[in-house]
Amino acid sequence: MNIPNYDECVKYALEMKGIVGETFKDTELRVYERDKANPGTVFTALRKGGIVIPVVKASLLGEYNVDVTATVVIKANQITDLVDLYVPKSNDIQTFPIATFVEAWEATGGLCTTAFPPDAQTYHPKLIDLKHVDLPEGFNELREAIAENAHDMWAMERQSEGWTYGLKRNDSKLETPDMVPYGNLPESEKEYDRIMAEDTLRLLIALGYKIEKK
Numbered sequence: 001m002n003i004p005n006y007d008e009c010v011k012y013a014l015e016m017k018g019i020v021g022e023t024f025k026d027t028e029l030r031v032y033e034r035d036k037a038n039p040g041t042v043f044t045a046l047r048k049g050g051i052v053i054p055v056v057k058a059s060l061l062g063e064y065n066v067d068v069t070a071t072v073v074i075k076a077n078q079i080t081d082l083v084d085l086y087v088p089k090s091n092d093i094q095t096f097p098i099a100t101f102v103e104a105w106e107a108t109g110g111l112c113t114t115a116f117p118p119d120a121q122t123y124h125p126k127l128i129d130l131k132h133v134d135l136p137e138g139f140n141e142l143r144e145a146i147a148e149n150a151h152d153m154w155a156m157e158r159q160s161e162g163w164t165y166g167l168k169r170n171d172s173k174l175e176t177p178d179m180v181p182y183g184n185l186p187e188s189e190k191e192y193d194r195i196m197a198e199d200t201l202r203l204l205i206a207l208g209y210k211i212e213k214k
Helices: 006-017 039-047 098-106 140-160 187-206
Strands: 030-034 051-057 068-070 072-077 082-087 092-097 112-116
Touching: 006 051, 006 068, 006 072, 006 082, 039 051, 039 072, 039 112, 039 187, 051 098, 082 098, 092 098, 140 187
Parallel strands: none
Antiparallel strands: 030 112, 051 068, 051 072, 051 112, 072 082, 082 092
């Protein structure tokens, strides 16, 4: 990525993980680049021990000579709603409210790199390029309907396994705060379903299908 401080952040993250190398190309890590902000990506990747390097609005980290800058997510706590970020300018770690971080992340369009240790048993998916596909106007309602239905399908599947509502996620008790109607989800969780729905619609268009409402 040609992003200010990106190389410095990669080097810092590799050192933090005790991985030899200064760039991802020097390692055997599985590296993924995303272009849409999804807070769930941060929490999930961190739980799996991954490296998370989002691109945020530079002013959040005290950088005012550039518009955007890379950072490294060190720790995110959904209970305290705080996130620790590596600040390249001062070479230290600072704590921010998760909402502030997400706002600064969304302001860049949501660019983010995640990286994980090699896994020979995990296949490498090949996606159809959808970057050139734009949704026509008026598709937001359809996108929301698909997103809500996806959440309801997820909830029904989880409930069939014994999952119930809980103030915070507890895998041993099968409790999750996401066991609520779609409309009651926090925006960060709705965005996960919206991305899936939007990419599905864009895929249909990319494959030559035309969507019309009767």
